[in-house]
Amino acid sequence: MTFLEYLQSRRDLLIAQTVEHATIVLMSVALATLIGVMIGIASYRNPRARAVAVAVAAAILTIPSFALLGLLITPLGLGYLPALVALTLYALLPIIRNTVVGLTEVDPALTEAARGIGMSRLRSLATVEIPLAWPVILAGIRVSTQMTMGIAAIAAYVGGPGLGNQIFSGLANLGGVNSLNQALVGTLGVVVLALVVDLCLGLLGVLTRGDRRTTRRSRASTSGTRPGEPDAVGALAKGPALAAAANTQGGQR
């Protein structure tokens, strides 16, 4: 059976798995955004808290994904939940890191002006600081999305959903009839999906920018169309830890 014939014969299953894959990635990134931005906001004013938050998130990222997924079986069992938890944990670092970088890089004159005209801390965050840090935060979200796309494939190992199931069954039946097709369709599916989602997030960036922030930094950090490391490095010129972490991750995939 050729690759195309395989695609046609398993059309429904493959579409379902692609949707599952995208769903779990987007869910975990959404969760990680919520948690990560909150951790970033809570810690960015205090250098020590900031360092701890980033270090912990970086440490999590260095745990091999097989190991983390395996460890999570004991408390959470098999299936969807451990996969979601593991992916969320992995997605945290770029988001925390970029939130911290984005917020600390807001011009101090602006936060002072916000305070000086009578904005409360919360109002200043909501109307001034987060909107200004948003392009950098969004860049972190994009990096996280790319990373979790790859790791999500491994989640099939603990019975998780998605295209990883194709890869694993292909590898399990090595030498079998469709083994190569399965591994290939799983891998290519993840790559294509990653590109499509990144494109969507890029569009989101353009839309939420409202054509208002065209500083060189924010443009550089959101315009990379290549997924993964280059974007991470571009977004975080000040974040060697993430670049290193992203490299580790690349090795794992």
Place this chain on the structure above:
Amino acid sequence: MTDDVMIELQHVSKSYRGQQTPAVEDVSMTIRRGEIIVLVGPSGCGKTTTMKMINRLIEPTSGRILVDGSDVTSLDPTDLRRRIGYVIQQVGLFPHMTVATNIGLVPKMLGWSRTRIEARVDELLHLVGLEPGHFRNRLPRQLSGGQQQRVGVARALAADPPVMLMDEPFGATDPLTRDRLQNEFLRLQEKLQKTIVFVTHDFDEAIKMGSRIAVLGERSRIRQFDTPEQLLSNPADQTVAQFIGAGASLKQLNLRRVGAIDVDEAVLVRLDDTPTSALRRLDESGEWAVLSVDSERRPQRWITARDLDPQQDTLDGAGGPVTTVELHATLHDALDAMLASSSGATVVVDDAGRYRGVVNIDRLMRAIAEMREMQRNRDRPVTESPEGTATRTPPTQRSGIPATGDGESR
């Protein structure tokens, strides 16, 4: 305390943890309604800290600050700040908001209706000299530095606060723009009569802007708190004198405005007059040149007999360039304009740029002589020791009540 007092600092100090000497030590000062008080001193002397304690951006360690009779520590800091206009050197306009949104922030926080905010924004843009239709929906980065600072002032004025704090507001602009902004602001202040605390390290700016000036030394100790005239003619001690710098007498030219002295009249001709008639006017008047004005009476060029070409139909383009000063300009500006002009005289114009008169070097000398005379009369009751550590009578010309911190001259 009288009704006249707007801000009062009572023995205010600020020390930071881990620092042996306080940043601000025992400052007392009384600021009256409608005054521009300039805090001037070398960088790092604590002048900005002193100012920021008024709207509680920095909390004092000890002492009391009263704004309009109430202790600031008894008020909610955000409420307090919404009632005090705040302008900083970096302007601090939010780059992701339009000019209108920026200006409307405080009214919005105070819960004004949308239509009221819109009307107020347009009113303020007019006030600071920016055409609302043109600027309302622009983003800050599309404006020049001077325009941004105007918007910054408009934002601070938005909710019509009685008090404004300004931290080197014109410090980041080029000298020409700074001069224009200063003049515009003084004109504005004449209308608005706000109580203003103005921080600068530039003594010339202090002289120009201040109704009274507090020269601060280390730890924000007040070395002298006086009117500009008194500061220049009677510095309290060596340090103040040094800070004033050389040319104190020249700086006194900054104390009088062109509008306050008598001006001469020039012989005016209209641009569409014929050279022959202009020549006749010139001969009749015996002046060395006539001034051509357009239909709005805006001065155009100085025309001497040599510039007149009888072949031409009109005076368009004939003659040499004219330098102008506004009524608000100081005599210093006028002298500057005179020196720059080939004619040795400068034309005084009103806000709309229309001709009001001419000032030449003779006029200026007479005005200076007058100032000297006034000063001599005022200084008469002063008993002065040679070192300048004087027991002075309170300044009389622009202020009546001596500052509480004034007795500290050492």
